[in-house]
Amino acid sequence: MKNNNIAILGSTGSIGTQTLAIVRNHPELKVAALAAGSNIDLLEAQAREFHPKTVAIYDETRWKELCERLNGTGISVVCGMDGLNETAGGSGADIVVTAVVGMIGIEPTIKAIEAGKDIALANKETLVTAGHIIMPLARKKGVRILPVDSEHSAIFQSLNGEPKERIASILLTASGGPFRGKSKEELQKMTVEDALKHPNWSMGKKITVDSATMVNKGLEVMEAGWLFDVPLEKIQVLVHPQSIVHSAVEFVDGAVIAQMGVPDMKLPIQYALFYPDRRELFGQRLRLTQIRKLTFEEPDPETFRGFALALSAAKTGGSMPTIYNAANERAVRMFLEKRIGFMDIPASIEYCMNRHQATASPTFEEILSAEQEANRYLDEKWGK
Ligand code: NDP
Numbered sequence: 001m002k003n004n005n006i007a008i009l010g011s012t013g014s015i016g017t018q019t020l021a022i023v024r025n026h027p028e029l030k031v032a033a034l035a036a037g038s039n040i041d042l043l044e045a046q047a048r049e050f051h052p053k054t055v056a057i058y059d060e061t062r063w064k065e066l067c068e069r070l071n072g073t074g075i076s077v078v079c080g081m082d083g084l085n086e087t088a089g090g091s092g093a094d095i096v097v098t099a100v101v102g103m104i105g106i107e108p109t110i111k112a113i114e115a116g117k118d119i120a121l122a123n124k125e126t127l128v129t130a131g132h133i134i135m136p137l138a139r140k141k142g143v144r145i146l147p148v149d150s151e152h153s154a155i156f157q158s159l160n161g162e163p164k165e166r167i168a169s170i171l172l173t174a175s176g177g178p179f180r181g182k183s184k185e186e187l188q189k190m191t192v193e194d195a196l197k198h199p200n201w202s203m204g205k206k207i208t209v210d211s212a213t214m215v216n217k218g219l220e221v222m223e224a225g226w227l228f229d230v231p232l233e234k235i236q237v238l239v240h241p242q243s244i245v246h247s248a249v250e251f252v253d254g255a256v257i258a259q260m261g262v263p264d265m266k267l268p269i270q271y272a273l274f275y276p277d278r279r280e281l282f283g284q285r286l287r288l289t290q291i292r293k294l295t296f297e298e299p300d301p302e303t304f305r306g307f308a309l310a311l312s313a314a315k316t317g318g319s320m321p322t323i324y325n326a327a328n329e330r331a332v333r334m335f336l337e338k339r340i341g342f343m344d345i346p347a348s349i350e351y352c353m354n355r356h357q358a359t360a361s362p363t364f365e366e367i368l369s370a371e372q373e374a375n376r377y378l379d380e381k382w383g384k
Pocket residue numbers: 009010011012013014015016035036037038039040057058084098099100101102104122123124125148149150201202203204205206207265
């Protein structure tokens with residue numbers, strides 16, 4: 001197996017901790033590096049348990065304390081963007097699990113690919129904003145981008161190496177989130193507490209809010225476009241409230257191959273780590289007789305405007321998906337801080353998209369300036 005040594009960017013989060021749960025069950029996996037934002041308590045505990053060579057803390061104000069706490073362990077402690085880049089590109093890892101939240105993941109992902117490391121990609125914001133940089137670079141460097149997002153893992157498993165010419169369409173499933181079936185008027189009143197109650201999945205706060213707005217599904221359409229190199233017209237979103245069919249591929253002969261399972265991120269994470277092997281995974285199993293009914297319906301882009309705006313940003317392409325994503329990241333932060341309402345999230349995205357003049361194929365620097373542009377527009381709209 002090639003990918004024995006792993007680095008995890010975002011080790012203290014939902015995907016990061018589940019990745020470490022898999023490592024715990026597979027002694028052949030070694031942790032080369034861990035990185036987190038500011039949670040030094042959990043990062044310290046993880047460092048003591050898994051003995052990486054390097055840990056990175058993005059928040060530079062926590063660096064000194066973490067150094068003191070890990071003094072004598074022989075673990076090197078780095079910080080800031082340089083630290084994050086070092087864990088991605090410089091550690092002894094063969095595979096980097098990108099589980100940070102947001103487009104902060106772009107630069108370390110590029111560093112990891114440049115250093116020839118495979119990527120187990122959870123951080124969808126990176127592909128949405130910089131897919132045109134990441135995918136060609138990965139091809140050039142001969143590294144694999146292995147999807148961790150459950151739908152994309154399902155598509156990857158369903159494709160199982162078949163060439164894209166045989167794809168008639170990708171059937172990307174969506175749970176519909178906690179607000180499926182609600183009217184626009186009802187959505188206006190939804191609180192942070194309501195939005196954080198996802199019916200099927202337990203995830204970080206940002207992606208949970210994205211699921212409630214259906215922005216997550218919009219981001220996933222763009223992510224699928226980059227990962228599988230298919231045009232938008234071939235990606236069909238189906239709302240499937242049971243979250244059992246994680247996604248499917250319809251081939252040119254009409255065969256539909258789907259991957260099913262209980263909603264548990266450990267399967268897609270483990271599949272990416274051991275690909276192309278499959279290993280035993282303990283936990284709940286799918287019992288179809290207990291499920292009895294699987295239903296599928298069309299999404300409602302009229303009510304879930306955040307989803308419709310994603311399709312429009314994807315169609316425009318270039319720097320527009322960055323504006324879409326950056327506006328959403330900022331708006332979700334403000335919603336979680338209770339500064340704006342739930343429907344102000346899509347309104348913020350639309351406000352920024354209406355102001356932006358898209359440019360084709362933005363460079364990394366241009367992507368960062370598009371992010372700043374979206375933040376400027378939202379400063380104007382809501383105050384700093
Ligand atoms: P969480 O919020 O649970 O975790 C985010 C992680 O990123 C934490 O470890 C956090 O550290 C770290 N982090 C945040 N900012 C920085 C930074 N600047 N530098 C270094 N580390 C940072 O998120 P999730 O695990 O839910 O999601 C991670 C990514 O995976 C997202 O892109 C999401 O869309 C995607 N994803 C998640 C799924 C899930 O089931 N959770 C499913 C599919 C995709 P700290 O704890 O210190 O703040």
